[in-house]
Amino acid sequence: MKTSLIKYYLLLAFSMAVIIGCGGPPEKQKDIFFNEKISSRKITAEAYLFDAKIKRRGKLNSFRLEVFQTDWGLALGGRGYLGKGAFKGVITADSLFVYFPTSNQYLYEPIDKVMQSFNCTKERPHINILKLFYNLPTAVINNIDASVIDDYRNKKRPQFTVTFLGCPWKIVIVYAQQKKGWRIKRFVFTDGKKNTLKAKRRTYKGRVKVPLRKFDIAIKTDAERIVL
DSSP: OOHHHHHHIIIIITTGGGGBOSOOOOGGGTTGGGOSSOOOOEEEEEEEEEEEEEEETTEEEEEEEEEEEOSSOEEEEEESSSSTTOEEEEEOSSEEEEEETTTTEEEEEEHHHHHTTSOOSSSOOOBOHHHHTTSOHHHHOOOTTEEEEEEOSSTTSOEEEEEETTOOOEEEEEEEEETTEEEEEEEEEEOSSSOEEEEEEEEEEEEEEEEGGGTSOOOOTTOEEOOO
């Protein structure tokens, strides 16, 4: 699998994740991705399933994006693009881990380093992705270089367009009201180079029991690390 393709997997399939800002998980979570023994314990999370389409260089591919949200991180899984179990990963406020079982490759990097993949002319933007999953962008983003345009013409499905001065990318997010508050219904991400990710929520569950192994991903000892 070519590194350039994986790079776009990360920048598009985890579009909002690579623009996370400050903060981080508790210290005890730092090495969770490399534990060989997978716990059978379950934790409580919110669950999303998105129908997603990624367009790169004019080629369109579809896949299912699964997201489990806790107060300290997101567990993700994608299938359909490279077959069942195409990728799985964990995103915290300061790190990104993704494993591709088919090719036995993984990426584990600080968000700051992943951010270098964007050609922004100013300092990297600060957004906390975890908050975007349960707060509207207008309540989360207060960066002086940020532009958040809200559209409430459909009061049940408010839309927000997020851009940053000096950065080529754009995110459009639509929310829907759930019992716990506003939650992401669909989103579109473009990197400014005609590469886009579109995702529409198929299902949402406000409280599910998730095996800890969703956040504690075991990889083979001979897995190859991808270097951006």
